[in-house]
Amino acid sequence: MLQQKESQILVVFPHPDDEAFGTSGTLAQYANAGVPITYACLTLGEMGRNLGNPPFATRETLPLIRKAELEASAKAIGIQDLRMMGLRDKTVEFEDDEKMVQMMTSLIDELNPSLIMTFYPNYAVHPDHEATAKAVVRAVRRMAPADRPRLYGLAFANNTLAELGQPDITNDIRDVKEHKMNSMKAHSSQTGWMMQEESKREEDGDTAEHNWFTDEGFYSYRWHEDFEQSF
Ligand SMILES: [Zn+2]
Numbered sequence: 001m002l003q004q005k006e007s008q009i010l011v012v013f014p015h016p017d018d019e020a021f022g023t024s025g026t027l028a029q030y031a032n033a034g035v036p037i038t039y040a041c042l043t044l045g046e047m048g049r050n051l052g053n054p055p056f057a058t059r060e061t062l063p064l065i066r067k068a069e070l071e072a073s074a075k076a077i078g079i080q081d082l083r084m085m086g087l088r089d090k091t092v093e094f095e096d097d098e099k100m101v102q103m104m105t106s107l108i109d110e111l112n113p114s115l116i117m118t119f120y121p122n123y124a125v126h127p128d129h130e131a132t133a134k135a136v137v138r139a140v141r142r143m144a145p146a147d148r149p150r151l152y153g154l155a156f157a158n159n160t161l162a163e164l165g166q167p168d169i170t171n172d173i174r175d176v177k178e179h180k181m182n183s184m185k186a187h188s189s190q191t192g193w194m195m196q197e198e199s200k201r202e203e204d205g206d207t208a209e210h211n212w213f214t215d216e217g218f219y220s221y222r223w224h225e226d227f228e229q230s231f
Contacts, residue, residue, distance in 0.1 A: 002026075003169060004150065006035045010113035011079075012104065012136050014042040014092050014128040016070035017187040022154040023117055024077050024183035025173030026216045031078025032176070038081040038111055041070060042132060047089040048190055057189065069187045076182035083107075093127040097138075097231070100131065104139035113149045116140065120153025120219050121227040123160050137221060138231045145223070152218035167217030177213045184212075 009030055013019055019027065019039060027037055046063040057065050067084065074082040085103065087095060108116070119133035133153065140148050155164055173180060184191050198212070 002029055002033065002171065004115065006030060006150075007114045008111055009035055009037045010107060010111050010116045010149075011037060011039040012042070012107070012116065012118045012132060013039075014087070014126075014132045015045045015048075015089065016041055016043075016066045016073070017045065017184075017190050018119075018129070019077070020073055020180070020183045020187055020191065021212065022156070022216060024073070025176045025180040025213070026171045026218075027077045027079065027117075028176040028179035028183075029171065029173065031080075036081065037077075037079045038083060038107070038113075039074060039079050040083045040085055040107055042085045042087045042092055043089040043128070044070070044084065045089050045190070062189075065189055066187075069189060072186035073183040076179055076186055078179070090128065093131040095131065097135070100135035101138045101142075101231070104135050105142065108139060108143075108149070115150045115152065117152045117154070117218070120155035120160075120164070120221070123153070123155035123157040123164065123219075125157050134227070137227065140221075141223075141226070141231070151221040153221055155219050164219055167219050169218040169220065171216045171218075172214065173216050174214055180213055 009027070011019060011023065011027065031037055044063040045066045046059070048062060048066060051057050051062065071082065116136060118136045119129045121130060121133040121137055124130050124133050137151070140151055152169060185195055188195070
């Protein structure tokens with residue numbers, strides 16, 4: 001269940017579907033509670049590997065498909081303010097660092113979020129994820145400590161558990177399973193295989209107590225273990 005009262009949430013991820021796996025249940029709970037959510041999605045995932053077999057998309061049409069999927073996912077979650085920030089997929093890591101920080105700073109200045117959700121720097125696996133997480137941390141770091149919003153990171157590198165331990169925030173999301181399913185299904189061009197796996201899991205009577213549809217976990221950013229001293 002939700003552990004904090006929030007006035008405004010800002011979610012920042014680089015790819016359509018990043019929001020679906022790790023955060024859509026929690027976000028749906030906040031949306032149900034009437035908390036305004038802004039999702040800044042940095043790219044349209046236009047370099048997505050999956051064009052289908054037989055192909056359902058070309059390099060030209062894939063961004064349009066993924067844009068529609070992103071809109072459907074946001075709707076399933078209950079996100080009303082979806083921003084597509086127009087960066088190019090697979091190139092976020094090559095964007096100018098200061099430009100990235102400025103992008104985050106202007107979102108924070110405009111929205112005054114009480115909570116920001118993104119990836120956890122150094123535990124986010126993909127270079128675009130890392131670049132996104134680092135820009136968010138840098139922007140928040142520039143704020144006076146007393147003014148900083150809560151900052152939750154999603155971490156899924158192999159060494160996460162060994163180094164960060166268990167997430168300090170765990171949400172039971174079973175009451176919004178439907179929302180999460182619909183968010184993941186919305187990204188069918190990328191997640192079709194996963195959804196098949198999930199229905200197979202259910203058919204097989206898998207009774208694993210914890211999975212994508214029962215819990216979501218986050219790490220409060222550890223300023224005392226900042227990934228860099230300053231920027
Ligand atoms: Zn991603």
